[in-house]
Amino acid sequence: MPVQTLLWIVLAAVAISIALSYLFKINLGIPALIFAYIIGVFIQGMKVKEVVAQWPTSVVFQLMTITMFFSFAIFNGTLPKVADNIIYKFRNNAKVIPFALLFIGAVIGALGAPPPACNTILAILTFTIAIPAGLSPWLCAVIVCFGGSIGTFFPWAVQGSVVKSRTDEMLANTDLAGMGELTAYKTCLHWILFTLIIFFIFFFLTKAFKIKAVDVKKPEPFTAVQKKNLTIIIIVAILVIVPNLLKLFIKTSPMLNKLSSAFDIQMLAIIGTLICSLMKLGSEKDAIVKGVPWNTILMVGGVCTLMGVASAAGVTQYIGDTLAASSFSPSMIGMILALIGAFLSLFSGAINAVFPMLGAIAVPYAASAGISPIPLLVAIAVGASATAISPFSTGGAIMIANVPDQKVADGLFIKTIVLAIIGAAVAALMAFTGIFSI
Secondary structure: OOHHHHHHHHHHHHHHHHHHHHHHOOOOHHHHHHHHHHHHHHHOOOOHHHHHOOOOHHHHHHHHHHHHHHHHHHHOOHHHHHHHHHHHHOOOOHHHHHHHHHHHHHHHHHOOOOHHHHHHHHHHHHHHHOOOOOOOHHHHHHHHHHHHHOHHHOOOOHHHHHHHHHHHHHOOOOOOOOOHHHHHHHHHHHHHHHHHHHHHHHHHHOOHHHOOOOOOOOOOOOOHHHHHHHHHHHHHHHHHHHHHHHHHHOOOOHHHHHHHHHOOHHHHHHHHHHHHHHOOOOOHHHHHHHHOOHHHHHHHHHHHHHHHHHHHOOHHHHHHHHHHHOOOOHHHHHHHHHHHHHHHHOOOOHHHHHHHHHHHHHHHHHHHHOOOOHHHHHHHHHHHHHOOOOOOOHHHHHHHHOOOOHHHHHHHHHHHHHHHHHHHHHHHHHHHOOHHHO
């Protein structure tokens, strides 16, 4: 079958999968897997095991191990207690509260909590404290959905680890092999910039600098269980972060290179899970059954398998070559990819589903055009995440579901759609101006 025809079949499969997911509230990964099977076996003549081989084992393994480890800290109240203590520290300086909430989102995410957990904790905290103090729901939504993702983009955190691992897989056979970590750091830095741009726009538009004083009760002291859990998290974070930071200054140390590769977050998370279980810091069953985002894993696996089948058939290479032969500049291509990612993320997972889907197109395009794919991958990641605040997407839906005041929650439906449009525009502008190349 001509690759052009197959391209339209794949695009139709993606569109139908998204439509079925949205209309019937089913996991996007299920129809994506079925289409991967149909296209691979009955159209391309692949064997079933070749289709199954496209399942993203490393990404799924990372998602499972990291979320399982940090579920102990969520269920036993360690991470919410960290958030409560930070807010209490800033209780006497109300104008700092919005910035403190942003900081909380970064800390919780950097400590390994997945975006749904960050959004849940931050939504309850923000809308409970900030709304009575006079903070606008517009700014609260920005803090929860955009600020809540800051920490998760660090390379050792949930979304950052996906960017890192998927980039390493996509660039494995290129001259840029091993650049996944750099891509994750760049994505994190540009996401912080993106978030600050929108945050300050609404900080001044909503006159948040006039926020009233807040009345916050002093949090209860950390329990013995929470202290132990927090210590384990800090040790894991140090083992992951320190060797990589030292590598920036000591580039020729074989020991540092060995430690930075050996102290991988996914394996340390498994060790941490065992220690938490042995120390009875929470229910291992809850960590596995409730803590691991199996719905997300199925969605990621299904979409990646479908794109893997398309890539094996030459579809992604064809799209990359077509883009390279076009008259569009690389910055225009970056803007287009950011906008496509933003549109797809309105209805599905951002980093988990959209990033690998469009990344499979960006890499062959960059190779054909003779440019670095990293700015394009960053544009996709930021663009896709910019609309995760949509009420039809995971981030916005979780935030609205966790707002204590129903009237405020009802009013967020239109607000989150508007914020998603603004976010997509800001991400596209950043891509077009070449900011993602810095």
